[in-house]
Amino acid sequence: MTNSIGELEKDARCIFVIGSNTTENHPVIGMKIKKNVLYNGARLIVADPRRTDLAKIADVYMPHQPGSDVALVNAMMNVIINEGLANHDFIAQHTEGYEDMAAVISKFTPEYAEPITGVPAEDIRKAARLYAQSGSAAICYAMGLTQHRTGTDNVKSVCNLAMLTGNIGRPGTGVDPLRGQNNVQGACDMGGLPNVFTAYQAVTNDAAREKFEKAWGVPLSGQNGLVLTDVINKAHHGEIKALYVVGENPLMSDPELEHVEEALGKVDFVVVQDIFLSETAKYADVVLPSACFAEKDGTFSNTERRVQRVRKAVSAPGEARTDWEIMCEVATRMGYPMSYENSEQIFEEIRTLTPSYAGISYQRIENGSLQWPCPTEEHPGTPYLHKDGNFSRGLGAFTAIDYITPGELSDEKYPLILTTGRSLFHYHTGTMTRRASALNEHVPAAELEINPEQAKALGIAHDGMVRVSTRRGSLEMKAKVTDMVAPGVIFTTFHFAETPANLLTSSEFLDPTAKIPEYKVSAAKVEKI
Amino acid sequence: MISLTINGKEVQTPQGSTILEACQQAGIPIPTLCYDPDLRLAGSCRMCLVEIKGRPLYAASCVTPAENGIVVETESPGIVAARKVILELLSARHNFNCQVCEKNGNCKFQDYCYQYGIKESRYDYGEETNYPINDCNPFIERDYNKCIMCTRCVRACEEISIARAINVENRGHHAKIATAFDGNLADSPCVFCGQCIMVCPTGALTSKVSAGLGRAYEVDKVLTTCSYCGTGCTLELNVKNDCVVGVTSNRTVTGSPVNKGALCVKGRFGWDFINSPDRLTTPLIKENGQFRAAGWDEALDLVAKRLGEIKTEFGPDSMAVFTSARVTNEENYVAQKFTRAVLGTNNVDHCARL
Ligand code: SF4
Ligand code: SF4
Ligand code: SF4
Numbered sequence: 001m002t003n004s005i006g007e008l009e010k011d012a013r014c015i016f017v018i019g020s021n022t023t024e025n026h027p028v029i030g031m032k033i034k035k036n037v038l039y040n041g042a043r044l045i046v047a048d049p050r051r052t053d054l055a056k057i058a059d060v061y062m063p064h065q066p067g068s069d070v071a072l073v074n075a076m077m078n079v080i081i082n083e084g085l086a087n088h089d090f091i092a093q094h095t096e097g098y099e100d101m102a103a104v105i106s107k108f109t110p111e112y113a114e115p116i117t118g119v120p121a122e123d124i125r126k127a128a129r130l131y132a133q134s135g136s137a138a139i140c141y142a143m144g145l146t147q148h149r150t151g152t153d154n155v156k157s158v159c160n161l162a163m164l165t166g167n168i169g170r171p172g173t174g175v176d177p178l179r180g181q182n183n184v185q186g187a188c189d190m191g192g193l194p195n196v197f198t199a200y201q202a203v204t205n206d207a208a209r210e211k212f213e214k215a216w217g218v219p220l221s222g223q224n225g226l227v228l229t230d231v232i233n234k235a236h237h238g239e240i241k242a243l244y245v246v247g248e249n250p251l252m253s254d255p256e257l258e259h260v261e262e263a264l265g266k267v268d269f270v271v272v273q274d275i276f277l278s279e280t281a282k283y284a285d286v287v288l289p290s291a292c293f294a295e296k297d298g299t300f301s302n303t304e305r306r307v308q309r310v311r312k313a314v315s316a317p318g319e320a321r322t323d324w325e326i327m328c329e330v331a332t333r334m335g336y337p338m339s340y341e342n343s344e345q346i347f348e349e350i351r352t353l354t355p356s357y358a359g360i361s362y363q364r365i366e367n368g369s370l371q372w373p374c375p376t377e378e379h380p381g382t383p384y385l386h387k388d389g390n391f392s393r394g395l396g397a398f399t400a401i402d403y404i405t406p407g408e409l410s411d412e413k414y415p416l417i418l419t420t421g422r423s424l425f426h427y428h429t430g431t432m433t434r435r436a437s438a439l440n441e442h443v444p445a446a447e448l449e450i451n452p453e454q455a456k457a458l459g460i461a462h463d464g465m466v467r468v469s470t471r472r473g474s475l476e477m478k479a480k481v482t483d484m485v486a487p488g489v490i491f492t493t494f495h496f497a498e499t500p501a502n503l504l505t506s507s508e509f510l511d512p513t514a515k516i517p518e519y520k521v522s523a524a525k526v527e528k529i
Numbered sequence: 530m531i532s533l534t535i536n537g538k539e540v541q542t543p544q545g546s547t548i549l550e551a552c553q554q555a556g557i558p559i560p561t562l563c564y565d566p567d568l569r570l571a572g573s574c575r576m577c578l579v580e581i582k583g584r585p586l587y588a589a590s591c592v593t594p595a596e597n598g599i600v601v602e603t604e605s606p607g608i609v610a611a612r613k614v615i616l617e618l619l620s621a622r623h624n625f626n627c628q629v630c631e632k633n634g635n636c637k638f639q640d641y642c643y644q645y646g647i648k649e650s651r652y653d654y655g656e657e658t659n660y661p662i663n664d665c666n667p668f669i670e671r672d673y674n675k676c677i678m679c680t681r682c683v684r685a686c687e688e689i690s691i692a693r694a695i696n697v698e699n700r701g702h703h704a705k706i707a708t709a710f711d712g713n714l715a716d717s718p719c720v721f722c723g724q725c726i727m728v729c730p731t732g733a734l735t736s737k738v739s740a741g742l743g744r745a746y747e748v749d750k751v752l753t754t755c756s757y758c759g760t761g762c763t764l765e766l767n768v769k770n771d772c773v774v775g776v777t778s779n780r781t782v783t784g785s786p787v788n789k790g791a792l793c794v795k796g797r798f799g800w801d802f803i804n805s806p807d808r809l810t811t812p813l814i815k816e817n818g819q820f821r822a823a824g825w826d827e828a829l830d831l832v833a834k835r836l837g838e839i840k841t842e843f844g845p846d847s848m849a850v851f852t853s854a855r856v857t858n859e860e861n862y863v864a865q866k867f868t869r870a871v872l873g874t875n876n877v878d879h880c881a882r883l
């Protein structure tokens with residue numbers, strides 16, 4: 001997030017939520033947004049194919065077609081430019097690339113976007129005016145915006161929108177991705193990515209590499225590594241011989257599960273380190289038992305860059321050990337001695353190599369927390385980035401983005417669009433929540449959400465069993481007839497091993513930059529069984 | 530700053546404070562039931578009554594402004610008598626079974642009854658107020674036979690969770706907290722966040738997941754960060770005999786900077802996977818398609834040997850590590866260091882995108 005969660009409760013005068021079912025996926029942030037809207041007078045715009053809880057209290061709700069985000073946001077910008085609502089001072093002083101972007105935007109009149117998005121032109125106008133005229137407007141998005149073949153474009157679009165109106169660099173403004181998992185932010189910050197060391201220092205940058213070579217005492221590769229989906233594809237071709245998986249469950253979370261299964265089968269040696277024998281662990285040659293969050297010390301970094309302590313409360317079961325201890329042991333046995341007294345000692349090493357974390361210490365966050373960048377011990381941390389429009393790269397760059405259709409289109413055989421997501425009561429691949437007794441008792445199985453009109457046409461009753469199929473496979477589950485989804489769209493969750501929704505999704509259409517699969521759009525059909 | 534006299538002592542307090550706040554700043558305890566610093570004031574229970582010299586009526590200190598020069602008594606005989614009446618009235622409809630109550634030892638109502646020596650009630654409503662214990666969800670038990678009608682749950686639901694699932698129904702002795710149409714929480718807008726449990730001063734609202742596992746005085750509370758979504762709420766793991774038996778909120782700004790004690794259903798009730806019998810407890814090695822338990826040395830040596838062999842034979846880029854958006858920063862750092870410095874490849878990623 002460029003800004004902080006707390007600002008969504010009071011500072012933001014308008015909140016534009018796109019592709020985030022906030023009250024289910026980030027419930028406490030959802031509470032803050034609702035409080036701002038219902039009690040503090042903030043205006044709310046929601047764009048989502050599903051009528052979410054927030055959509056119900058929105059000033060403008062736009063149920064856009066899955067995959068039409070760019071067209072929708074471009075049309076909002078078209079209105080803002082044509083009605084003279086753009087912030088030209090901000091554009092002149094802090095940005096570049098406006099002209100090229102505006103040229104692409106010129107054709108995206110609301111009337112042009114209406115048939116693409118399915119959103120009435122008048123609603124697009126209303127949303128554009130609200131967003132541009134509120135003074136301080138924030139954009140929140142989640143996987144609903146990113147899990148498309150155009151995910152990167154979608155994100156750049158909303159950045160364009162924020163810059164066009166100068167809604168950046170002040171409290172209550174900004175572009176706020178709501179991260180799905182507790183420590184996604186931290187995993188990225190720590191260099192758990194194939195192209196960067198900690199704090200996004202590029203592996204291809206000679207100076208950065210030299211710094212890490214010196215610190216770690218070994219020569220390092222300057223060639224970008226493979227992203228997760230490419231690893232799976234290469235494994236499929238027999239080019240990956242060893243895979244070491246720490247607490248991930250690609251056999252539930254990755255698209256086209258059969259493809260992943262085959263790929264794992266072709267890897268000579270698979271190590272899985274986890275707290276449960278996950279679906280993925282079943283394919284391992286060696287499984288190493290690890291400690292869960294309650295059994296170790298450390299830090300997590302939340303979606304607003306806030307670094308907070310994780311504290312050991314109980315012993316790990318049996319012989320389970322913390323993930324870092326296990327990896328240090330393997331490293332040492334491979335001839336590279338790695339050992340730390342405790343997690344704090346690791347954090348101290350991180351600080352020396354990670355400029356944005358340099359000022360953070362366990363002592364400083366013992367009674368509180370700090371938001372990075374925090375470069376020195378005196379620095380108070382950074383609640384919002386790009387203060388006064390000063391972007392870290394100098395000028396904020398507009399990107400000219402045209403709309404392209406989703407990779408998968410519906411046809412006669414697969415006339416519906418299936419989109420996937422999460423339930424309030426479960427988390428990701430369900431390894432934890434399916435074993436949390438109350439959560440699993442309350443929501444024991446996946447359901448297929450279908451619009452009443454659609455259900456009637458197909459003879460499907462509420463709670464009746466249906467078979468949902470895509471070009472990749474089919475699953476059987478109960479139908480939930482609800483006007484949460486529009487006719488033409490169906491929805492299910494991916495938490496349940498019995499009905500793994502990613503059996504249905506495609507790994508064919510990846511976002512070219514971020515390599516994100518198109519989870520949110522699969523052509524599908526539904527039958528009563 | 531203004532200055533007033535409380536129990537004979539001169540006390541300074543900022544302009545705009547209530548008498549209750551002035552007392553709290555001065556370290557003078559005042560019993561409260563309906564007051565909650567994060568919620569709209571109700572001023573309804575009257576437990577916090579104080580006597581102000583020269584005023585004919587006792588004042589509820591949580592809603593009465595502190596004024597310059599006033600003289601306040603907080604435990605005068607008249608005040609004590611008034612508080613006893615309030616407690617006796619509440620006792621008349623209270624089902625005391627402290628010996629099995631989850632809240633025993635951490636219950637404001639129990640504490641005040643003890644403090645003011647309420648052994649029996651002079652009041653009898655003549656008719657039983659006997660409410661069935663609502664049970665139709667796996668998260669929250671509602672036993673309104675222990676409710677003191679402070680309405681903190683209603684206000685927390687409305688003001689913190691913005692769910693508006695519950696409200697006050699009926700009036701007088703028959704007043705109770707209920708969902709619309711007095712049904713089950715599961716059929717209301719309730720999102721099972723448990724904020725109502727967090728604020729309830731009695732055992733009327735309790736967690737079913739923690740039921741019977743340990744009471745407040747038996748557990749240690751360890752402040753940590755939720756392991757589910759990226760919001761990063763802080764919570765307290767309640768530990769008894771090296772076992773997590775519950776989750777409670779820390780409601781301070783420093784202890785809980787993101788959420789100030791508010792949690793969602795996963796954070797508050799989704800913790801018992803920690804104790805699941807399915808947890809892995811020993812390394813496993815696959816032999817002939819079957820896993821067998823192994824010691825650490827054997828498993829680690831095997832991993833090191835095989836990775837070493839593959840590195841030599843096929844080169845570093847034939848290997849990859851998936852680190853995790855779930856483990857700590859320190860572990861992610863070690864994972865990428867291991868990948869880069871030991872395996873010698875940049876093939877490290879996690880499921881940020883999935
Ligand atoms: S609510 Fe308090 S007073 Fe009532 S039974 Fe429980 S512990 Fe005792
Ligand atoms: S659990 Fe949350 S939503 Fe449900 S009644 Fe309590 S406060 Fe309201
Ligand atoms: S249930 Fe608890 S919080 Fe709610 S009114 Fe009764 S005693 Fe107060």
Ligand code: SF4
Nearest residue numbers: 755757758762793796
């Ligand atoms: S308590 Fe709920 S909202 Fe808060 S971090 Fe945990 S899962 Fe997210």
Ligand code: FES
Nearest residue numbers: 563572574575591
């Ligand atoms: S605490 Fe003051 S009236 Fe209830």
